Amino acid sequence: MKARRETRPVLVGDVAVGGGAPISVQSMTTTNTGDPAETLAQIARLHHAGCEIVRVAIPRADVLAGFETICQESPIPVIADIHFDHRLAIEAAKRGAAKLRINPGNIGSSERVDAVIEAAGEAGIPIRIGVNAGSMADEYRDMDWPLAEKLTASAVAFCEHFESRGFSDIVVSAKASSVNATIDAYRALADQVPYPLHIGVTEAGTALSGTVKSAVGLGTLLVGGIGDTLRVSLTADPVEEVRVGWEILGSLDIRRRSPELVSCPTCGRCEVDLIGIAKEVEERLRERRTPIKVAVMGCIVNGPGEAREADIGIAGGKGIGLLFAKGQPLRKVPESEIVEALMSEIDRLESAAD
């Protein structure tokens, strides 16, 4: 992995973004922002899953009262997402938004963008310049350039406009639904602006294809040292977005929220219900916070050896499991007791770590 790119720091509520801060995981609510009870319930679920910053849509003025309540009661900073109408952005800044996300390309005239900049400055909050392949300003959209170059040029031009107004409390994004275009745009942005980058692939798709597109796109960027906060977009429960976000960070050993689980793909050698065991262990590890490595292996011949680096693990045999720690066998347990036995060994490790 390349060393992480240096950026200016930005504060979103009490969460630092860029400037060396941990790469934060975001999501966006799918509820009606005008219904603060429902939206706060979803935010609570997102927070529990590890969401550190949440974005809500402000599609109309009649949701602003709800938005204000959400900002007051949310356990994590709330970003207002505004398209088209600059007055909604100005109102959101007054009512407690921790950050505004606009795409200056669809806000209209430069005067309207300036009014949003002024409102953010007065509220002391940052703005994300959120350029998106689907909502670029007309002058870029109609240009005969590769998509990534249009996204980058558009984002850089907006940064320069903001700077010319004395505003540099900026986070930048340039998302496309094409992974290649997204990677190219962020690589170029990383060279051209000093601001933290919010990375994501837009309209990535369903749980399966959206997870793959996001992991390929964000993973490639992160390996290259690019990215300060991330959002995975899925056509699914947003809790899944948060889980995938953490999985991406964990896959590269950047940040972990739960123990690491390695499990083998099973093969003709496996004689226990490994898929069921691994799923149950994954589910139960999700609520744990100790940074250990757990292995669930199908076969007693390769298992302990292949998972030598795991703190604790099981290897399946014929209707039994062999518990092992750091590659050393502990004891055999019947298949039906594998998960419980593994979890109590994990309890023991966790108390020892306290």
Next chain:
Amino acid sequence: MKARRETRPVLVGDVAVGGGAPISVQSMTTTNTGDPAETLAQIARLHHAGCEIVRVAIPRADVLAGFETICQESPIPVIADIHFDHRLAIEAAKRGAAKLRINPGNIGSSERVDAVIEAAGEAGIPIRIGVNAGSMADEYRDMDWPLAEKLTASAVAFCEHFESRGFSDIVVSAKASSVNATIDAYRALADQVPYPLHIGVTEAGTALSGTVKSAVGLGTLLVGGIGDTLRVSLTADPVEEVRVGWEILGSLDIRRRSPELVSCPTCGRCEVDLIGIAKEVEERLRERRTPIKVAVMGCIVNGPGEAREADIGIAGGKGIGLLFAKGQPLRKVPESEIVEALMSEIDRLESAAD
């Protein structure tokens, strides 16, 4: 994306690997190889999902008769996966394997490895030198080097040994369960050997974490032009491995098997059951082979614009969907008819393409 690395070509049955051939998708059976009916049924499911080469485990001599039947009847080339016992590899070569996969580090003496090389030469089949973090030869495992360097050095040394025996019909892999180590190992291998690379992250984990780790690792390598055939390892039905493999290739526009689906993550603006609609459309597109782009968008304001490049799509409204093609609205349909209306427009596009 970088241009794809040039390699020697290798033939696995009738599937070319390397030398500019399309990047092929592999999987591995989880059934008992000694039961050819069960294993062939799983291979048929894998083949239907797009698996192009399949690997089966040969853990003991008593599965060899079954293996022979599988090789005769499989619709796709069959690779024999052998650990520890070189005699199993020699027998597999005689009984119809399209390729052998061994990790020379656990086959034992150099004479035993040579006997396998000789058998492959006689059968006219390639060998994958499948180095794996969990089963490295002792002399490498105990070295105080970074894991990736041990994997690479071990794989390169085996390649040199094979070459010294006049055998160069080689595919190489060097997998770890660490994504970072996997990326580093393959990048180094790509510089050091002229052979096609089989890429994969080993013991990647469950459907969720294994998908993310594989997508991050393989995606990063593919963006760098590295990889000639791939296998996603999941603790799940191997059909999922094939689907994720294709999703990874599709995400980078390298190869596609089905139409591309883009769908938005829904937000406070969405007034239809977008998750349900997108899932059903995804399921039904899986059986289609026309290379079109389909969009399922939550909101009628942004939808057609954001999915301007889609051949066909829907944007949700209040209990209705707006059908559009290339960003132009076609007609409105009630929510309950959205999927059917979209699929019949796709039928129309497909007949037009015929």
